[in-house]
Each structure stands twice: as C-alpha cells, then as structure tokens.
Amino acid sequence: MPVSAPAATAPRPVQPSLADRWHSATAEALRAPAWVRVMPALLLGVDLVLEVAVPGAVAAGFLVTVLPVVVAFSLGPVAVGTVTVFTVVLQVLLALRAGHLLEQHHLWTYLATALAGAMGAGLAWQRRRQARDLARVRTVADTLQHAVLRPVPTRTGGLRAAARYRPAQADSAVGGDLYEVCETRFGTRVLLGDVRGKGLEAVRTVADVIGAFRNAAHETPDLTELARQLDRHVRREAAERHDEELFVTAVLAQHGPDGWVDLVNRGHLPPLLLRPGTVRPVDCAQQPPLGLGYLAVGADLPTTLRLHPGETLLLHTDGVSEARDTAGDFYPLDTRLARLPGTDPESVVDFLDRDVRRYAGTLADDLAVLALSPTG
Incomplete structure (x- = not known):
C-alpha cells in the first residue's frame, strides 16, 4: 500500500479530569444503600409507636440507644454527634413522661447512649476514611484504564x-484484552488482542504491547514487519519474566485512503465482515501468536480485502464468542449479528455489550470488541 499523508482524525473523546473522577468515586463510595439510610427513621418510628402503645409506666426509649451507631453507617461524625444529643434528650423526655427520670436503669441508658454515640462517631470517621481510600484506588484504576486503553x-x-x-x-478496570487505533502516515492502523493469563501480569503485558504498538505503528511501513516487531517485543518480555508460555493472540489491520484493508492474524479469532443481514468470517492466513513467531511456517503475508460503504469489520476477543449461558451453550455470535438491521459501528458495539452480558449473566472472560466502517 503506498505511503500517504494521514487524513483528518476526530479527537478522542474528552474524559473527566482526575479531580472530577476522584470526587465522583468518593461520592459513590460514601453513598449508603437506601435501606441503610431508612433504618434510623424506622427505628425511631417503632420506638415512638411503642411509647404510645404500651402502658405509661414503661419507657420505650431504651430502643433508641443504638440509634447513633445505626446512623454512623450512612452519615458522618458530626451528624452522629447531633443524633446522639437528640437521642439522649428524647430518652429524658420519654422517661420524664413515665415518671422514671432519675431511676438508676434510666441513668445507665443515658450513659449507654452517649457511649454508643462516641463509638458511632468513630465508626463514621473510619467508614469515611476507608471510602476515601477506596475512591482513590478506583480513581487510579480508572486513570490506568484510560491511559492503557x-x-x-x-x-x-x-x-x-x-x-x-x-x-x-x-472490580478491575483493565484485564488481559487490548485494542488500539493509530492514525499514521501509512494509514489507519488497528490492533486488537488477548494476552494469555490473567491478573497483574496480564495487565503488564497489555500495557507493554500497546506501548510498543503505538511507537512502532508510526515508524514501520510494512504491516507484517510491524507484527514481527511486536512478536520480538513479547519474546523479550517473556525472557525477562522467565515465562516461556507468554504469548498474545492478535489481529493487526491497516486501512488506506483507497478503501483497502490489510489484515495480519497472529493466532487470533478471524475478523467478521458485517453487511445488513449477513455475517462472514474473513479468511485470514493464520500465523502463530505474538511471542511464538519462531514457530511460523511459510510466508507471512497479509490478507487484503476491500471495505465498502455499508460494511463493518468487527474484531473481537473470545470473551464474546465463548460466553456461555446457564445451560453451557456458547453465545451465537453470527446468528445474533445477522439479525441487526444496520451495521453502524457504535450500534454494533452497543448491541454486543448488552446482548452478551444478558445472555451469559456474569462474564467468565474479558470482553473486547472493535468495529470499523468506511466513512464514505
């Protein structure tokens, strides 16, 4: 494909600032469930109903002794202190109504309520501290996700x-799947892949491979050579970690201004070509995954196809095609996609995101999809 100047590229979507994400995560972590917020009012209501329902010689104010602790699960230390004062005053009034204001067991109740308030204030302070720490961790994870993917x-x-x-x-922002789109002087270059393994080591490999792709995509004219560079990069990472089984399945694509698309498949699932009502796998020449390129046999040539207006090229990981329902049946990807009335990339991606999770319930593997369609 001839080298050409890069075409105009829309800016990547603007993301909220780090401070905005931190405030949002903090507010979410501090927000107690609705039933927790209702509990103090419910406890107070039950206490007052009993006060009216039972004989006047009995003070029902004993029930609200735990009210400050209950409030601590939804409000802060200042609110807990205010509720503690309110509760003691209420108990005094209820005891006065029953004529037991200074009886010994009521005096101990006032003291127990004050102690409950002190413990509740400490609990509220600790809960807020943990919520802020959790928000900080979530914000860092969210920032990591947007920096990597x-x-x-x-x-x-x-x-x-x-x-x-x-x-x-x-609870994880980044897993073992990856994708990237780069506009270069050689055309639009795309990478989608799946790292062997899970956990932090897989996240590290994702960051390494995407970083290597972002650098090499702008400097390497040939797409197959770009794949070989990534293969050597993964092999170096495997050697440094003493992990002989480290590899990454991937599909690399390059779209030029003439509408032709070059595809290099390194052990990954074949891309799908979508037209309204039809789905066709693209028959790509298969080569070993990145990191296992030394096992390659034969010429490493790209597969070329013409992407026409109205068509969409879909790249995906096995988190989509191998999602299972409760009966253990795989997600019928081709059948579901063939029912779509259109092939707009955003509509296809939104549909798969909702439909796979509805079909499988809880995802057993990471899910990544990337849809591409010509603007013409």
Whole structure:
C-alpha cells in the first residue's frame, strides 16, 4: 500500500479530569444503600409507636440507644454527634413522661447512649476514611484504564470506529484484552488482542504491547514487519519474566485512503465482515501468536480485502464468542449479528455489550470488541 499523508482524525473523546473522577468515586463510595439510610427513621418510628402503645409506666426509649451507631453507617461524625444529643434528650423526655427520670436503669441508658454515640462517631470517621481510600484506588484504576486503553476516536482517517471493553472482574478496570487505533502516515492502523493469563501480569503485558504498538505503528511501513516487531517485543518480555508460555493472540489491520484493508492474524479469532443481514468470517492466513513467531511456517503475508460503504469489520476477543449461558451453550455470535438491521459501528458495539452480558449473566472472560466502517 503506498505511503500517504494521514487524513483528518476526530479527537478522542474528552474524559473527566482526575479531580472530577476522584470526587465522583468518593461520592459513590460514601453513598449508603437506601435501606441503610431508612433504618434510623424506622427505628425511631417503632420506638415512638411503642411509647404510645404500651402502658405509661414503661419507657420505650431504651430502643433508641443504638440509634447513633445505626446512623454512623450512612452519615458522618458530626451528624452522629447531633443524633446522639437528640437521642439522649428524647430518652429524658420519654422517661420524664413515665415518671422514671432519675431511676438508676434510666441513668445507665443515658450513659449507654452517649457511649454508643462516641463509638458511632468513630465508626463514621473510619467508614469515611476507608471510602476515601477506596475512591482513590478506583480513581487510579480508572486513570490506568484510560491511559492503557484510550478511548477510540469516532472518526479516524477514512473510518468510523467504536470499541468497548468489559473486564470479567467487576472490580478491575483493565484485564488481559487490548485494542488500539493509530492514525499514521501509512494509514489507519488497528490492533486488537488477548494476552494469555490473567491478573497483574496480564495487565503488564497489555500495557507493554500497546506501548510498543503505538511507537512502532508510526515508524514501520510494512504491516507484517510491524507484527514481527511486536512478536520480538513479547519474546523479550517473556525472557525477562522467565515465562516461556507468554504469548498474545492478535489481529493487526491497516486501512488506506483507497478503501483497502490489510489484515495480519497472529493466532487470533478471524475478523467478521458485517453487511445488513449477513455475517462472514474473513479468511485470514493464520500465523502463530505474538511471542511464538519462531514457530511460523511459510510466508507471512497479509490478507487484503476491500471495505465498502455499508460494511463493518468487527474484531473481537473470545470473551464474546465463548460466553456461555446457564445451560453451557456458547453465545451465537453470527446468528445474533445477522439479525441487526444496520451495521453502524457504535450500534454494533452497543448491541454486543448488552446482548452478551444478558445472555451469559456474569462474564467468565474479558470482553473486547472493535468495529470499523468506511466513512464514505
């Protein structure tokens, strides 16, 4: 494919600032469930109802002794202190109504309420501290995700693009799947892959491979040579970690201004070509995954196809095709996609994101999809 000047590229979606994400995460961590917020009012209501329902000789104010502790699960230390004072005053009034104001067991109740308030204030302070720490961790994870898996621009070169990533672990922002789109002087270059393994080591490999791709994509004219560079990079990483089984399955694509797409498949699932009502796997020449290139046999040549207006090229990881329902059946990817009325990249990605999770319930593997369609 001839070298050409890069076409206009839409800016990547603007993300909230770090401070905004931290404040949002803190507010979410501090927000107690609705039933927790209702509990103090419910306890107070029950106490007052009993006060009216039982004979006047009995003071029901004993029930609200735990009120400051209950409030601590939803409010802060200042609110707990205010509720403690209110509770003691209420107990005094209820005891006065029953004529037991200074009886010994009521005096001990006032003291117990004050101690509960002190412990509740400490509990509220500790809860808020842990919530801020949790918010900080979530913000760092969110920032890491956006630094590693940057949002895909809606338009890049001659393509419209959309991507979606869902980690299998809900508390993890980044897993073992990866994607990237770069606009270069050689055309729009795309990478989607899946790292062997899980956990922090897989996240480290994802960051390493994406970083290597971002650098080499702008300097390497030939797409197959770009794949070989990534293969050597993964092998070096495997040697440094003494992990002989480290590899990355990946698909690399390059789209030029003439509408042709070059594809290099390194042990990954074949891309899908979508037209309204039809889905066709692209028959790519298979080569070993990145990191296992020394096992290659034969010429390493790209597969070339023409991407026409109205068509969409879909790249995905096995978190989509191998998602299972409760009966153990795989997600029928081709059948579901063939039912779509259109092939707009954003619509395809949104549909798969919702439909796979609805079909499988809890994801057993990371899910990554990337859809590309010509702008013409």
